Amino acid sequence: MFRLAAIRLLAAVPVLMVVSLVSFGLTLLVPGDMAAEMAGPSATAADLARIRGELGLDRPPLVRMASWYSGLLHGDLGRSVLLNQGVTEAILERLPVTLSLTCLALGLACLAGIPAGLVAAAKARRWPDQAAMGAALVGLSLPDFWLGLVLIWVLGVKLNLMPTGGYVALSADAVGWLRSITLPAGALALTQLGPIARMTRSAALEVADSDFIRTARAKGLTEPRVYARHVLSGALVPILTVVGIGFGLSLGGALVIEQVFSLPGVGRLVIGAVLRRDWPVIQGGLLLTALVFVMVNLIVDLLYLWVDPRLRSNA
């Protein structure tokens, strides 16, 4: 298992190199820079040149690239002039927001999606199956930003049960944190619930015909117990796969949800950086996102080994 982890981590290095090279290439290809954002629409070329000089944006690309990689080797992702903050610091400051949003959303999606999938499998082709799968399809089809706005309108404005936006840090106020994160996580969860429920149903149906399930039934176990204990454990590998993919998709969805709910997360940081052409932040954000994807894939691979002992012999 450790060998697998070490190999996968080593394999991540070229992936991260490619990501950093591509993100740096984008800085050369995409028009516009942060000087234009600072100077405004009526800026002259002289104004822009002056600001570029102040910010060091007038240095040749290769010099900037060498400087950035040299910093990276020392663990320094550079500095954002617009934020007046180190990029590493800026990302780490926002990471808890995005991770708590994504993890809570995925947790909620699993809590609702897996039981819904199991119920659908147990009652296949009957009304609970059709109701669960219909609801999953609706969740899958609705755009997350629209869901977010509807939740704000209903639970925030009409019922006044939840705040309409903003973020309270967990360290500052646990209840406030839960109130601030529940609505955005709920919106994000609804979009992930569908794939998880559908995959659970299909994997459970496949396992439900297995000999060991028949044996479990023959031993006199109740249907709920058969599904919760035996069918679920047999179906976990494909479910883990879809949850792992869902984590990545949730990270993407968090970009939108953070905008809608005004959450100061990594997604909003990166979107803001793209719109302002704050390249050190864009590069740092992309590198971090790639790293998170690699780590999530690694964790999913390790979880496969944990839930299915048969795979350990191949590891």
Next chain:
Amino acid sequence: MLRRRTFNAGLLASAALPMPAIAQGLQGKRGGDVIIAQQAQPPTLDAQTTTAQASRNITLHVYETLFTRDEASNPKPDLAEGVDIAADGLTYRFTLRTGVKFHNGKTMTSADVKASMERYGRIGGSAYAMKPVAAIETPDAKTVVMKLSSVSPGFIEAISSPRAPFAIMPEEECAKPLGQPAMIGTGPFRFVEFRPDSHAKLARFDDYVPNTNYQKRDGFAGRKTAFFDTVTFRFMPEGGARTAGLQTGELQVLEALDVAAAKRLKDDKNVRTYEMMPWAFQTLMMNTNWGPTANVDIRRAIQAALDLEEIMAICSDGLYRMDPAWQYPGTNYFPGIDGLDAYIKQDQAKARALLQKAGYKGEELEVVTDNAFRNHLDTGTVAAQQLRAVGMNVKLSVMDWPTVLNRRTRPDGWNLWPLGMGIEPYEGPYNVVGFFSGAQPVQIKADPVIEEAQKRLTTDLSLQGRIDAVKQFQARVYDQAISVKVGDIGIVQATRANVVNYAPYRIPRMWDCWFA
């Protein structure tokens, strides 16, 4: 040598010492934490260096300037008692208000003003305004003398503009590079924290020394009294979420409320809405250097093809007024609208005739616009459709804001560029006429008549001469169809009903208002 004393609001100045704000100023209820929502986050809080509205909203609560603008956008002293301008227009002697404190406890002196103005000349957002300044002298702690190398009748207007404010900061902060100075000013609120993507927080500066030359707030000038304990600016990109926050009371002030939402909330007893008209010029800039728009007849055809009112009605959600002048009515430099009728009425037959005269053969006309500002996108979209209706081959290119800014500075690759000019017309004529002249005019190809008008505007010591220069500029823009002034656009600011004595302005001013 010193001939006249101008811009001096010091009617009471000789007698008055700074008094506690509450004792003599406005009587309101002190306390409370007010939360304002704004769409954008500031690109920087280095006030001198940015022209972003998102930054001004915050920095103008923290920093003050020698001169600023009153309610009617005329220059008024703020940190200065007044200024003596020499007869030759080359020496400006500013007398500073005494006892003004920075947020770090230090008393402001002429050395701080000199260092701040010199920094502005190096990296300020409107650094060109400091170009005529050859030297800044500080004969004593409360006097600053600026010596100009050439006359600049718009100098006080320029340094009083809030566009990229000529913020006065402690001398020791002025040596720091762009974006690095600690946010220390003399304003009624002091900086507490800035959390990018979340909020900026200010707190009332209890040692604030109000300008006792005034009785109440007056634009950015006047006697400012802070009542709220703290002011938090939340950065909320989603308009629906901002409106929802105002309705639930989580937010107390909105920098701007969608016009449609304002109509919906007009009967809500918990919300007050305030229309600001005018807020900006809606324009359609043309590139006179490249492609079809290099031909004056094609530009005139474009002018004739457009139904300006239809564009305004759509791009402003109905909050607009038709106003062809390139300065606002009622301001000092208003050039009038005589003779403009012929240019502003849609006449498709005339447009087709002009296209024929120009030998137009269906060459592509590229409209570049951004998706960040709805008025830009809608103006571009509607104008493109109206131009297609007279037979023009129009390509509408929608990009993000930095890309459009980059594209429009290029001498080719674009023909039309919709732009809302907000702060420039508020400032007066200098940055409006200046936008079309100088080293890089917005229309790319310099126009000799506009250059001459700009020269007159910046050198003529008589007000009438400068007004004539604006008239000359306006007549030329219409005659040569250099740009289309579509109309004036308004905005709606909003507060909860318990915010008392709020008055809308260029930024949501959090002084002189309080919670009921």
